[in-house]
Amino acid sequence: MGIINSSKLVQWFNQVKRDLPWRRTKDPYAIWVSEVMLQQTQVVTAIPYYLRFMGRFPTLSHLAEAEQEEVLELWRGLGYYSRARRLWEGARYVVETAEGRMPKDYQSLLHIKGVGEYTAAAIASIAYEEQVPVMDGNVKRVLSRILRWEEDVEKARSRRFFLEYLGEVIPGDCPGDFNQGMMELGATVCTPKHPRCEQCPLQADCEGFALGDPQVYPVKKSKEKPGSAWRPTLILLHQGQVLLKKRPSTGLLADLWEFPGEEMMVPPWENYRGGKEFSAEAVKVAERVGEETSRYRYNLDFAWYELYKNQIGDAACDEAVQELLSRRPSRQGPLVHTFSHRRWQIYWLVLNLDEVMDKTVRVRENEDSLKGDGLCWLDVKELDKIALPVAFQKVWAKVTI
DNA sequence: AACCCGGGGTT
DNA sequence: AACCCAGGGTT
Structure with a gap:
C-alpha cells in the first residue's frame, strides 16, 4: 500500500496555493466562516459572499450581535440556509459561554452546534496548528484514487480507514498546510472528471495513476432522482x-x-x-x-x-x-x-x-x-x-x- | 445507517 | 437535459 509523501505535498501546496481571502488570516472565526461557506460552494462563488460577510461581521461579536434575519439575507443565494443559522447560533454560543473566546482545540470546537468533525479539524489545524486531519470530499477523492479504494467512500468503514491513514501521514510541524494541500490538490489537480495527473505531486504514490484509471474513483452509491x-x-x-x-x-x-x-x-x-x-x-x-x-x-x-x-x-x-x-x-x-x-x-x-x-x-x-x-x-x-x-x-x- | 438540506457548475 | 459537488443534523 502506498504511503504518500507528505512533505512533497506540503512543498507543492506552498508553491502553487491560490491567494484566497481566508488564507491571509489565522483568525479562527474567519476560517470558520470560510469553511462553512466552502462546504457547499465552490471557491469562485464563495469569495464575494465571504468578503461581504466579513465586511459586515468582521468579528465573532459582530455576528453574535446581529439579527438572524440579516445573516440569512447575506447568505441568500448560497443555499443550505440552516448552516447560516447555525453559524450565527454558534457565534452566540461562543460569546455567551466563553466570553467571545474561540475554543482552542479540536474537541472543544466540536461543542459548537454546526461545527462537525470536518470544520473542527479545519479550524484546529489551520488556526492553531493542531495535528488533526481533515476529511472533505476532495480528500476522499484523492485518497480513493491513491489507494484505488473500491468501497463506497461514504461508508463508515471507508471513513475510519481514511482517517487512520491520514493520522499516520499528517506532519506535526505543519498540519494546516498538509490538510489544505490535500484539499487544494483535490480542487485543482485531482478533479472529479479529468484529473491533471501530470501536475500531481503525489503521482509516484498513486495506484490509480499507475493503473491508468484514477478517474473511476471515488466509488459512490448512485443517487435517486429528485x-x-x-x-x-x-x-x-x-x-x-x-x-x-x-x-x-x-x-x-x-x-x-x-x-x-x-x-x-x-x-x-x-x-x-x-x-x-x-x-x-x-x-x-x-x-x-x-x-x-x-x-x-x-x-x-x-x-x-x-x-x-x-x-x-x-x-x-x-x-x-x-x-x-x-x-x-x-x-x-x-x-x-x-x-x-x-x-x-x-x-x-x-x-x-x-x-x-x-x-x-x-x-x-x-x-x-x-x-x-x-x-x-x-x-x-x-x-x-x-x-x-x-x-x-x-x-x-x-x-x- | 438512511435521510434531509439548495444552490451553481460542467458536460 | 443529465450529471456533479458536500458536511452536519436528525431520526
Missing part, C-alpha cells in the same frame, strides 16, 4: 406591496420568506391535498363563483381559494380575494425549479387587490394580525433585500415582466 411536486403560489399585491410569508424553522428553505403557497404531491386542480376534505366555506365560495360547470374549472377555483384559506386565512382580505377569484384570473406557469432532492412545478396566481380597492380597506387595519402567521406586506422594491429563495425570485421575475 421527486416531483407541485407548488401553487399566491402573489397578492396591494398598493405597491406584496404579501410574504415566513417559512417554518425546520425543513426545506427554513426561516426564509416565500410567496404564500403550499407544496403538493398532486396538482391542486385535480385533487387538492390528495383527498383531504374541503372546508364547507370553500365549497360555498366555489359554488357561488362557479359559473362554469366543468369539473376541471370547478376544482381550480376550489383549490385556489382553499389554498388562500389555509395559507393566509381571514387575516386581511378574504372578500377581496373572493372577488378577484370570481373573475377567473389565469393561472401562470409552470416554472420548474429543481432542488437536489425535489423538483417543483410552480404555478401562480397574481391577485392585485387594488383592482377591488373598496373591498380591501381592511388590509392595513389588520396588518398586526398578519404577523402572528408569519405574514408580512413588503414593498416590492424591498424584495431584493430579504432572504427570498431563488425559486421565488424566479417567479417574481416573471410577474413583473
Whole structure:
C-alpha cells in the first residue's frame, strides 16, 4: 500500500496555493466562516459572499450581535440556509459561554452546534496548528484514487480507514498546510472528471495513476432522482406591496420568506391535498363563483381559494380575494425549479387587490394580525433585500415582466 | 445507517 | 437535459 509523501505535498501546496481571502488570516472565526461557506460552494462563488460577510461581521461579536434575519439575507443565494443559522447560533454560543473566546482545540470546537468533525479539524489545524486531519470530499477523492479504494467512500468503514491513514501521514510541524494541500490538490489537480495527473505531486504514490484509471474513483452509491411536486403560489399585491410569508424553522428553505403557497404531491386542480376534505366555506365560495360547470374549472377555483384559506386565512382580505377569484384570473406557469432532492412545478396566481380597492380597506387595519402567521406586506422594491429563495425570485421575475 | 438540506457548475 | 459537488443534523 502506498504511503504518500507528505512533505512533497506540503512543498507543492506552498508553491502553487491560490491567494484566497481566508488564507491571509489565522483568525479562527474567519476560517470558520470560510469553511462553512466552502462546504457547499465552490471557491469562485464563495469569495464575494465571504468578503461581504466579513465586511459586515468582521468579528465573532459582530455576528453574535446581529439579527438572524440579516445573516440569512447575506447568505441568500448560497443555499443550505440552516448552516447560516447555525453559524450565527454558534457565534452566540461562543460569546455567551466563553466570553467571545474561540475554543482552542479540536474537541472543544466540536461543542459548537454546526461545527462537525470536518470544520473542527479545519479550524484546529489551520488556526492553531493542531495535528488533526481533515476529511472533505476532495480528500476522499484523492485518497480513493491513491489507494484505488473500491468501497463506497461514504461508508463508515471507508471513513475510519481514511482517517487512520491520514493520522499516520499528517506532519506535526505543519498540519494546516498538509490538510489544505490535500484539499487544494483535490480542487485543482485531482478533479472529479479529468484529473491533471501530470501536475500531481503525489503521482509516484498513486495506484490509480499507475493503473491508468484514477478517474473511476471515488466509488459512490448512485443517487435517486429528485421527486416531483407541485407548488401553487399566491402573489397578492396591494398598493405597491406584496404579501410574504415566513417559512417554518425546520425543513426545506427554513426561516426564509416565500410567496404564500403550499407544496403538493398532486396538482391542486385535480385533487387538492390528495383527498383531504374541503372546508364547507370553500365549497360555498366555489359554488357561488362557479359559473362554469366543468369539473376541471370547478376544482381550480376550489383549490385556489382553499389554498388562500389555509395559507393566509381571514387575516386581511378574504372578500377581496373572493372577488378577484370570481373573475377567473389565469393561472401562470409552470416554472420548474429543481432542488437536489425535489423538483417543483410552480404555478401562480397574481391577485392585485387594488383592482377591488373598496373591498380591501381592511388590509392595513389588520396588518398586526398578519404577523402572528408569519405574514408580512413588503414593498416590492424591498424584495431584493430579504432572504427570498431563488425559486421565488424566479417567479417574481416573471410577474413583473 | 438512511435521510434531509439548495444552490451553481460542467458536460 | 443529465450529471456533479458536500458536511452536519436528525431520526
